[in-house]
Amino acid sequence: NIRLSGQDARRATFSQRHAVLVDQEDGSEYTPLNHLREEQAKLLIYDSLLSEYAVLGFEYGYSVGDPTALVIWEAQFGDFANGAQIIWDQYISAAEEKWGQTSSLVALLPHGYEGQGPEHSSARLERFLQMAAEQNMIVANFSTPANYFHALRRQVKRDVKKPLIIMTPKSLLRHPMCVSTPQELTDGGVQEIIPATADPSDAKRHILCSGKVYYDLAKALQDAPEKQAQIAITRVEQFYPFPEDEVRAELERYRSVDDVLWVQEEPANMGAWSYLRPRLDALLEDIHGTCEERAQYVGRPASASPATGSAKVHKREQDNVVSEALGV
Numbered sequence: 151n152i153r154l155s156g157q158d159a160r161r162a163t164f165s166q167r168h169a170v171l172v173d174q175e176d177g178s179e180y181t182p183l184n185h186l187r188e189e190q191a192k193l194l195i196y197d198s199l200l201s202e203y204a205v206l207g208f209e210y211g212y213s214v215g216d217p218t219a220l221v222i223w224e225a226q227f228g229d230f231a232n233g234a235q236i237i238w239d240q241y242i243s244a245a246e247e248k249w250g251q252t253s254s255l256v257a258l259l260p261h262g263y264e265g266q267g268p269e270h271s272s273a274r275l276e277r278f279l280q281m282a283a284e285q286n287m288i289v290a291n292f293s294t295p296a297n298y299f300h301a302l303r304r305q306v307k308r309d310v311k312k313p314l315i316i317m318t319p320k321s322l323l324r325h326p327m328c329v330s331t332p333q334e335l336t337d338g339g340v341q342e343i344i345p346a347t348a349d350p351s352d353a354k355r356h357i358l359c360s361g362k363v364y365y366d367l368a369k370a371l372q373d374a375p376e377k378q379a380q381i382a383i384t385r386v387e388q389f390y391p392f393p394e395d396e397v398r399a400e401l402e403r404y405r406s407v408d409d410v411l412w413v414q415e416e417p418a419n420m421g422a423w424s425y426l427r428p429r430l431d432a433l434l435e436d437i438h439g440t441c442e443e444r445a446q447y448v449g450r451p452a453s454a455s456p457a458t459g460s461a462k463v464h465k466r467e468q469d470n471v472v473s474e475a476l477g478v
Contacts (some may be wrong), residue, residue, distance in 0.1 A: 152215070152396035155196040155209060156224030156258070163260065166323040169195045179478045200226075202233035213242040213255040218257055220306050221255050228273020229258030229456070230352070242313050254311040259315035261291070261463040262362045263415040263457060265464035272416060272469075275389075278315050279425040282390035289362040289390040291317040293344070296330035297387055305311045320361055327365050342393035345400060346382035353382040356476055358397075358445075359413040360386045360422065361396065367413065370472045375456065377476055382407070389422055398433050405437055408444050413475045414467070417453035448475045 152361050157163065159247040160170040171180045183193045183328055197203045212219035225231050231238070245251040259273035278289045290299045298316070305314055346356070361369065364385050371378050384400045386393075400408065412430065414421040430445035437443075458464050 151191045151194060151219045153194040153209070153212060153219055154224065154475035155198045155205060156222075156223040157200055157230075158197055159224050160195050160197050162224070164320055164323055166321060169193065175241060188349065202230055203237060206231075206234040206237045207344070210237060210253060210255050213253045215252060217252070217254065217311055217460070220302065223255065224258040224318075225260060227270045228261040229260050229269050230270070231257070231273060236345070238278075238281065246286055247284060252311040253313055255310075256305055256314045256316065257320045257414070257451060258316055260320050262320045262322070263464065263468065264321050265468075266457075266459035267459045268455045268457045269435055272420060273317050274420070274423060274456075275317055275416065275422055276420050279389055279394075279422060285312070285315040287315060287390065287443060288388065289315045290388040292387050293319075293322070293361055293364050293385050294328065294330050294341075296334035297341055299342075300338065304340055312430055317361060317394070322362055322365065322367050325362075325365055327368060340388070342386075342388040343396045343400065344385040344387060346384045346404070348382035350404050350406065351384070352379040353404055353407050355382070355409045355411065355477065356378045356401070356407045357381060357383045357411045357413050358386055358400075359383065359390070359475075361415075363413060363415050363471070366468065366472050367475060370476055370478065372477050374476065381476060386422075386426075392429060393428070394433070398437070401433050402431075402437055410434060410443070411448050411475060412445050413471065414449040415471065417450040417456070418447060419452040420456060421449065423447055423449065454456070468469075 159298060161168055169181060169183065171182070182192060185212065202225065209223040213219070242253065242255065245253065261273035261275065263271050282289055292301060301314060301316070347465055364383060366381055371381060383405050384399065412423055412426055414423060427445060434443040434445065435441050449471055458467065
């Protein structure tokens with residue numbers, strides 16, 4: 151069985167899902183996925199009240215009570231997860247260590263800087279990375295439909311249950327570059343990183359990033375063909391558990407570049423930078439045998455607010471991040 155709840159979950163906040171159809175004449179409802187074949191498992195999907203503390207707590211309990219189900223809670227915006235902070239702190243992050251109680255709950259937290267303001271931009275990735283330790287959860291920011299699908303499938307198939315926290319996209323739901331082939335969905339599995347495609351012998355700059363900003367960088371590179379061979383972009387799809395071997399392999403592959411950059415949309419005191427910086431620096435030091443090699447930060451400056459309230463300021467900030475990252 152699949153159980154999904156959240157504010158406006160049946161059609162999804164950004165209209166990417168139409169799980170329940172409503173007859174405009176008589177108000178009757180029809181859920182197509184519950185009519186695939188006889189004796190199938192059920193999709194249980196509910197629009198919940200705007201009380202994250204209560205709803206997330208209930209869904210966590212449901213995932214513990216039925217470990218065979220795929221149980222998902224979807225925030226209307228990732229920022230709204232802060233209304234359930236006690237559930238994150240007391241249960242989802244620590245219950246296995248405290249009581250041996252496991253859960254495979256999936257949290258979908260819409261996250262992405264698109265000029266919608268401070269309360270509709272950040273799912274507070276930095277908070278989850280701060281809570282992550284002792285293999286207690288999975289924290290990810292997937293950039294392809296196939297990776298998202300394989301991560302959900304992995305939740306059901308894995309023997310040891312762990313919560314999965316996903317920074318889910320907003321604009322990527324309709325982005326023409328954010329697509330996967332049928333074969334990518336039917337074959338393979340989760341890619342914890344997506345390797346860069348640039349020829350290491352030509353590359354002069356190695357960018358690591360995650361999520362939506364990759365497509366901003368890729369689009370800008372299309373408009374700057376003279377830079378395309380010089381810039382390698384590696385996507386970090388899973389933050390925790392940290393895919394150390396895969397990241398090391400990428401840094402080793404591009405060890406001759408002049409600059410290694412971490413590029414993010416979030417302010418410097420938020421997002422993944424504080425989490426990744428010591429890990430990237432340690433790998434670079436190990437690869438080069440010197441502490442002179444350091445990852446550089448490209449993103450918004452430190453801020454008290456997660457995002458600006460002005461769409462014009464947001465665009466200017468985003469353009470600056472992309473330009474600085476690509477050196478254009």
